[in-house]
Amino acid sequence: xxxxxxxxxxxxxxxxxxxxxxxxxxxxxxxxxxxxxxxxxxxxxxxxxxxxxxxxxxxxxxxxxxxxxxxxxxxxxxxxxxxxxxxxxxxxxxxxxxxxxxxxxxxxxxxxxxxxxxxxxxxxxxxxxxxxxxxxxxxxxxxxxxxxxxxxxxxxxxxxxxxxxxxxxxxxxxxxxxxxxxxxxxxxxxxxxxxxxxxxxxxxxxxxxxxxxxxxxxxxxxxxxxxxxxxxxxxxxxxxxxxxxxxxxxxxxxxxxxxxxxxxxxxxxxxxxxxxxxxxxxxxxxxxxxxxxxxxxxxxxxxxxxxxxxxxxxxxxxxxxxxxxxxxxxxxxxxxxxxxxxxxxxxxxxxxxxxxxxxxxxxxxxxxxxxxxxxxxxxxxxxxxxxxxxxxxxxxxxxxxxxxxxxxxxxxxxxxxxxxxxxxxxxxxxxxxxxxxxxxxxxxxxxxxxxxxxxxxxxxxxxxxxxxxxxxxxxxxxxxxxxxxxxxxxxxxxxxxxxxxxxxxxxxxxxxxxxxxxxxxxxxxxxxxxxxxxxxxxxxxxxxxxxxxxxxxxxxxxxxxxxxxxxxxxxxxxxxxxxxxxxxxxxxxxxxxxxxxxxxxxxxxxxxxxxxxxxxxxxxxxxxxxxxxxxxxxxxxxxxxxxxx
Numbered sequence: 245x246x247x248x249x250x251x252x253x254x255x256x257x258x259x260x261x262x263x264x265x266x267x268x269x270x271x272x273x274x275x276x277x278x279x280x281x282x283x284x285x286x287x288x289x290x291x292x293x294x295x296x297x298x299x300x301x302x303x304x305x306x307x308x309x310x311x312x313x314x315x316x317x318x319x320x321x322x323x324x325x326x327x328x329x330x331x332x333x334x335x336x337x338x339x340x341x342x343x344x345x346x347x348x349x350x351x352x353x354x355x356x357x358x359x360x361x362x363x364x365x366x367x368x369x370x371x372x373x374x375x376x377x378x379x380x381x382x383x384x385x386x387x388x389x390x391x392x393x394x395x396x397x398x399x400x401x402x403x404x405x406x407x408x409x410x411x412x413x414x415x416x417x418x419x420x421x422x423x424x425x426x427x428x429x430x431x432x433x434x435x436x437x438x439x440x441x442x443x444x445x446x447x448x449x450x451x452x453x454x455x456x457x458x459x460x461x462x463x464x465x466x467x468x469x470x471x472x473x474x475x476x477x478x479x480x481x482x483x484x485x486x487x488x489x490x491x492x493x494x495x496x497x498x499x500x501x502x503x504x505x506x507x508x509x510x511x512x513x514x515x516x517x518x519x520x521x522x523x524x525x526x527x528x529x530x531x532x533x534x535x536x537x538x539x540x541x542x543x544x545x546x547x548x549x550x551x552x553x554x555x556x557x558x559x560x561x562x563x564x565x566x567x568x569x570x571x572x573x574x575x576x577x578x579x580x581x582x583x584x585x586x587x588x589x590x591x592x593x594x595x596x597x598x599x600x601x602x603x604x605x606x607x608x609x610x611x612x613x614x615x616x617x618x619x620x621x622x623x624x625x626x627x628x629x630x631x632x633x634x635x636x637x638x639x640x641x642x643x644x645x646x647x648x649x650x651x652x653x654x655x656x657x658x659x660x661x662x663x664x665x666x667x668x669x670x671x672x673x674x675x676x677x678x679x680x681x682x683x684x685x686x687x688x689x690x691x692x693x694x695x696x697x698x699x700x701x702x703x704x705x706x707x708x709x710x711x712x713x714x715x716x717x718x719x720x721x722x723x724x725x726x727x728x729x730x731x732x733x734x735x736x737x738x739x740x741x742x743x744x745x746x747x748x749x750x751x752x753x754x755x756x757x758x759x760x761x762x763x764x765x766x767x768x769x770x771x772x773x774x775x776x777x778x779x780x781x782x783x784x785x786x787x788x789x790x791x792x793x794x795x796x797x798x799x800x801x802x803x804x805x806x807x808x809x810x811x812x813x814x815x816x817x818x819x820x821x822x823x824x825x826x827x828x829x830x831x832x833x834x835x836x837x838x839x840x841x842x843x844x845x846x847x848x849x850x851x852x853x854x855x856x857x858x859x860x861x862x863x864x865x866x867x868x869x870x871x872x873x874x875x876x877x878x879x880x881x882x883x884x885x886x887x888x889x
Contacts, residue, residue: 448531496523557584
């Protein structure tokens with residue numbers, strides 16, 4: 245790898261070209277509006293990637309005016325480098341010190357550790373969710389190689405005849421619409437066929453349950469009148485979330501007890517017991533993942549996407565790319581999502597292939613039905629061999645980072661052992677919580693990036709789910725735009741915007757409307773993750789913690805500080821410290837130690853003089869870190885990237 249490739253490895257362009265190319269960058273059928281290629285080494289015009297607003301010359305000009313000179317070489321930032329340079333090693337040391345065998349609590353959690361492979365250390369593989377992924381990495385890599393090869397063999401045996409388009413049909417550097425339809429049909433035939441095999445391998449006899457749910461949802465879309473379809477779709481799919489949880493995946497043994505009375509009829513004496521039912525026999529063939537309902541939440545999102553995309557397509561007015569004089573082979577991301585597919589594309593085969601698309605079936609990232617069909621018809625130009633290779637290397641770097649953390653920081657096992665928190669110093673308590681959150685971030689990032697890499701190799705470019713490192717966030721609102729980004733975009737399209745978004749009313753009424761919509765959104769998000777009280781509390785805490793940031797932005801609008809930018813930056817740094825502390829608390833409640841655990845953590849930190857001194861020092865370090873985060877975003881603006889997160 246050359247030095248230039250090494251510098252590109254961690255660029256936003258390698259992560260996802262959506263970050264370095266405006267989602268509104270349209271290409272006309274005549275090819276007159278194609279965007280210039282991006283050079284990561286040079287400053288570029290601002291690309292405004294906001295959802296729902298096209299960048300105009302005015303907004304681009306305004307974006308340039310907002311860009312400030314670099315502060316990296318200033319004495320102020322030299323101070324921040326020193327603070328962060330001292331704090332980060334101490335943070336790792338604090339977590340490592342409680343993870344060594346000589347620590348008093350080691351005996352309480354050592355049974356949760358497994359043999360490791362780095363420097364004789366054991367590995368903390370106690371997180372059940374991540375251990376399932378980690379233990380199966382070799383087999384998944386084989387599938388990652390086998391599936392694209394199998395597709396290429398199939399395409400070789402079933403070639404598409406690229407017909408020459410007539411002058412009236414021809415577009416710039418794109419195959420004819422007929423050939424594109426043939427390519428779509430060939431790819432979806434393969435996807436549907438492979439999905440059947442994949443589904444049976446994963447869930448065994450439970451594949452029939454999945455197909456039954458899919459069939460009912462499709463029937464709703466096709467048979468209900470349009471005015472009733474959205475509400476029926478939501479009732480059905482939210483009901484499926486509850487039913488899957490309450491019925492534990494509908495085991496066949498339970499179904500057999502409901503529909504069969506043969507055991508009662510044949511029991512002629514009290515000593516005669518019925519033998520195993522046909523339901524028990526079927527349950528014994530549950531595939532690699534017998535508990536199919538655990539990961540079915542992702543599938544529910546695709547069911548809703550298909551139904552609502554189909555419902556909105558019924559109102560199509562000038563929805564064809566050619567009618568808009570766009571090159572269908574080079575649509576912007578926004579057009580791929582918003583422009584409805586052809587009427588005949590909303591078929592059961594295409595629906596089946598989309599919902600069960602193998603690379604994205606288990607964990608996502610989430611692609612809408614419209615975009616899936618568009619990308620299957622024309623391979624996105626964002627997929628290149630070099631970019632995919634660099635993305636794969638970046639995944640391996642992240643995987644190695646996780647391995648190092650699990651071998652040297654046993655924070656998950658310590659939390660699971662429910663230790664006496666008073667044994668730890670306030671600093672150690674904080675680092676246990678902090679690195680727990682980092683493990684959560686990495687355990688989600690790795691499956692998402694693995695399956696996205698698989699999709700890229702297969703010719704589909706889904707959105708990148710993790711935009712920034714967990715530690716590179718200071719805004720609660722921006723954090724949720726970048727965390728599970730494809731889910732966030734799904735929520736905006738199918739929930740937040742239909743509810744009215746941030747509201748059209750000015751002032752406090754509009755803010756109240758936005759807060760109410762956020763409460764609805766995060767209630768759904770909590771129930772979607774799992775039907776547990778602590779996740780509902782997490783969802784409501786997130787909404788509550790949005791309020792200070794919303795109120796602060798209302799009380800301190802950026803426009804009033806145009807002539808005092810440095811003062812405004814320092815004020816924002818103070819607010820960022822509070823935001824970071826609240827985000828850590830909410831996520832620890834929802835995904836790590838729970839409500840009781842966070843109470844013990846807070847009590848251990850603020851319950852002593854030394855704890856308060858540590859809290860003050862931690863706030864100072866977070867302030868320095870937030871200033872570096874601000875400048876990182878300014879650096880992106882100077883290179884033409886505006887992520888809004």
